Amino acid sequence: MKILIIAPLTEVSEEESEIKPIEVTNWTNSPVGISSKYTFLAEKKFLEEERHEVKILTLVPTEIKTRFDIKFNNYNELDSNILETLKLGDDITVEVIPFEDSVSFGTSLFFSYLKIHDVLKNFLPSLILLDVSHSTSSFSTVVLAALEIAIIDSLLTQQVQDYIYAKVAKKGYSIQLISHVLKDIYSIKLSEYFLREMKIMKSEKQTNLPQPVGRAEFRRLGFCIENCYPLVMLHILNRIDLEKLLSEEKIIDIVMNNLEIRDSKLIENVELLEGATYYVLAMHLVKKYKVEKPFSIDNLRNILNLTSPTCRRISNQIIDEVIIELNYLIKHLELKEAEYSLGQIFNLVKQPLAEIIRKEESIGNILSGYKGECDNVELNGIGLDPNATIIKIDRDKIYIYYSEQCEDSVLSKVKELMGD
Structure with a gap:
């Protein structure tokens, strides 16, 4: 298993002590302790002995400079001198975060998020351990907030199915579980x-x-x-x-x-x-x-990843119904490649097949002869206004989008509903 340990570090340890690592399958402690200055280093050694692939990201606040009396003339010097002073090991990623009394929460959150996001993107762990054993609660709070946003980012952009992240801390001589959470796209509320x-x-x-x-x-x-x-x-x-x-x-x-x-x-x-x-x-x-018009049915289904489980379920049902009706028209009425009004397709499907066949006018002409009525756009259901929504059949592909003359009206309707 690929395991990422994120360790906010505000308290520097000078001496080694025996630490009992935590088992990540049942959250019990190993009976054998490991001698180390830091819990996250002991945990890494234990997990690697268990044949896990482990990466450590240590986030260090700039306020740690007072602990080492670091001299600097600019931020780059401060960053470099902190990294040079700590020396946790060549295989440990250490990143400096602007965090001290004179720095805003938003700045600290932003830099923490970017550092965690980069590691998640490149490492793609199955499990994340947030080890707060050597950190103040204020800095741990920033890192946890950044981690939660970075996880949302990764779930929605890296096509990761889910993340399990656990918060752990040293208690006595052992690493103890504080909490653990399963995060997947169904638990995200982007709004x-x-x-x-x-x-x-x-x-x-x-x-x-x-x-x-x-x-x-x-x-x-x-x-x-x-x-x-x-x-x-x-x-x-x-x-x-x-x-x-x-x-x-x-x-x-x-x-x-x-x-x-x-x-x-x-x-x-x-x-x-x-x-x-x-x-x-x-x-x-x-x-x-972001995709270019015309939007495919797959594009429409894909964007549903950003919505709630209820929205996904209802939307996919409606999309499936539209596809079934289109396939019916293509099979029985030899619907040609062209752009059609969604409203007229719905109306045509409601008519008995025998009556449709008796019509002298071709089905293609009936369907393509729509008028783009944009004055009274209604975003009922999942927003597929019958008059504004266009279905395009192109060979074996189906596209869906708002007509050019109605697109501005649809977006204006959204602004109106928002009260803008």
Whole structure:
């Protein structure tokens, strides 16, 4: 099993002691102790002896500089000197996180999230252990919050089925389980993050901050996730220009370029808010799920990964019904390759087959002769307005999307429902 140990580290240990590791199959302790300075190193050795593949990510706050009396002139020097001082081992990944009294929670959350996200993306563990044995509760809280968002990101963008993560800590001479959680896509509620105002950063000084584009679209995306409008979601994503979004690299540059060192403290002239982390999460989802029109049925089913289990079930049932009706028309009426109104397809299916056959006008002409009525768009059900929704048959593929003349009306309807 691939196991990732995340170890926030604020307390440095000088001496080794005997530590009884924890067994990850039944959460009991090994009867044999391992001598080590740190619980996460002892646990790694034990798990590797059990033939697991183990990786350690140690997150160290900048406030640890006071413990070692580290001298520095800029942030890069501080980062480098902390890493040089700790020396936990060549096979241990250590990352420095801006975290101290003068640094905002949002900044610490953002940097922790990015570090954890990168490791999850590249390592793809089956189990995550968060070892808080050597950390203050305040720093552990930041790391846990970052871990939960990084797990959501990984589940939705890396096609991981689920994650089990456990919080452990040293008690006496043994590592004890505090809690463990199974996280999968069915337990995610993205609207909790996207329906917020999503403020990215703030400054007390007259700093010319960029205005991140995409926040309004992310909020509408959250509304559509909450209300089960998957086709609207595809159109919203399609309209987002990835090149205009504020990348994580740009956000980091803004923070670092506005960071001062004063009396050995980090002073943020621009501080990040929690929304910065949610913004990057949303950007990762855009990169994963944005597709070009026309949207295939598979595209529509795929975007349902972002919605609730109830929405997925109902939407897939409706999509299945549409496919059955289309196959019926293709088989019995030799429906040709063309664009058709969803509403007229529904109306045609309701008519008796014998009556349809008696019609002198061709079925193709009946179906393709629709008028795009966009004045009274209704987003009932899963948002497939009969007049606005187009079904396109192209060889052996079926596409679904809103007509060009109705797309703006549909998106305006969403804004109206949101009260924007």
